[in-house]
Amino acid sequence: MSLEKIGDPRDLTHWMGHMETDYSYTYGIAGEKFFKELKENAKIMGTRCKNCNLIYVPPRLFCERCFEKLDTWETVSKRGSVHTYTIANIDIDGSKLKKPIIWAMIKIDNVHGGFVHKLGEVDSKDVEIGMHVEAVFKSRKEREGSMLDIKYFRPAKQKLEKALR
């Protein structure tokens, strides 16, 4: 077995450089409305394409399929199912995390799409693909209009809401 030794790039003659640039990203037309509802009312919104009979979550201004502009907004469920998940033991630089993080792709009920987010209030060995989960929001005071207004998703406590459409 001859796996390459991981060397330090600084062992070669080199010059250390730095590229510093900060950015101010606009939320956009659809994003502004989505995050306003998330922040003020803890609601998840989607936009409906009548041609394609799809509700897009996260909402978007246009349908990528029929290429029409979308202006029909719907409040969608805060619940969904785990499409797939992973348990991260390491951080981005390869260092060990103190507590593993569970990342999941959550498909929101009765819509086209969902979110990738953390799972909480659940032990990693109890997570299953297909399990129902619900969004846990920060308090109104803490919410600032970002994806982090949702703290995480946890196993759904009540029965599923009726289909929204």
Add this chain to the structure above:
Amino acid sequence: MFAKRRVAVVGAGLTLFRRNLKETGRELAFEASKMALDSAGLTRKDIDCVTLGTAPDAFDGIHMKGENLSDGAGAYRKPYTRVFVGGGTGVFAPNAGWWHVASGLFDTCLVVAEEKMSSCFPHPQYAFTTIFDPIMSRPIGMNLVWIFAIEMHRYMHVHGIKKEQIALVSVKNKGNAMDHPCAQLPAKITVEDVLNSETLVHPVQRLDISPTSDGAAALVLASEKVAKEITDDPVWIDGVGWGIDSTYWTNRDLYYPKYVECAARMAYKMAGIKNPPKEIDVAEPYDPFDYKELHHMEGLLLCKKGEAPKLTEEGVTQRDGDLPINPSGGLLGVGNPIAAAGLMKVCEIFWQLRGEAGKRQVPGDPRTGVAQAWGDLMQYGSVIVLRS
């Protein structure tokens, strides 16, 4: 859809793939380009245009990497284009080179791919954090290995695939790379080694992943007229394909790479391939992770959905099997300088079809080969079909 002019590959070049190479990106591009030209018996003077493929600027750390690399790619005072479709770039670059020649605009094209990931300090993973949507995804803290882990998990779940089956790919490819002079991670390992390696991000373990690398690759393309003048063994580009799925990955089912199927269907139609497993003799699907080789074999229609692990267990995908997959050693064994890794696969098919692959040569005089890469945010496919 069908081009009037046939396009041939007439030369190939490849640098060593290593985690940290001393050469700059443009020096790496030069080494690969020079080797490709030499192998075709041509000089820079004979080249009409240059197509360069290289992945995010953030790896090399130069905003406008295409311009920086141009002299190394032989582009001085020539028509020059950089193409970039993330990890799909290495196979897309020769597709772009193909249309430069097939269109009749040029008779020769030098196709170069380069990546120097070691510049990104302390680890290129940091560059990957900014490939996601800044508003929807980045605040959550996504990381590239994690998104692969969730895709791998979905694929395993839908088909009931075991980790032992997937580990066989890593064993095979690192073993195949023992015969590749440029390889970074050739190794004789066992399934147990893979299963016992550290679990990074469940279900991904250390030996499921290809390394980060520095390296470059190059091809020389020529029109039919020029190719017949300079070689008795042209390898024809008979099919090219590329395509993209939804940019929202929450709008896809991760168990199947539809984007690869779209690109493959385009390339197969052009090449007149109706039954891919029967008509394709050797394949180099993109394998940055071991499960991706299986996933992509299915997207390339080389087998039914969920069937790739079984073929691997049966030895069908070994170099001497009925359908050799990644005889080069792939990204898992040779290394993964993103764009250069994709073009390395096309180089391998070229050498296999010319009978010049040395100890890696698959038996039975292969005549048709396919290479594929995958990129952008997991939804871009690029495919090329070569025939001798």
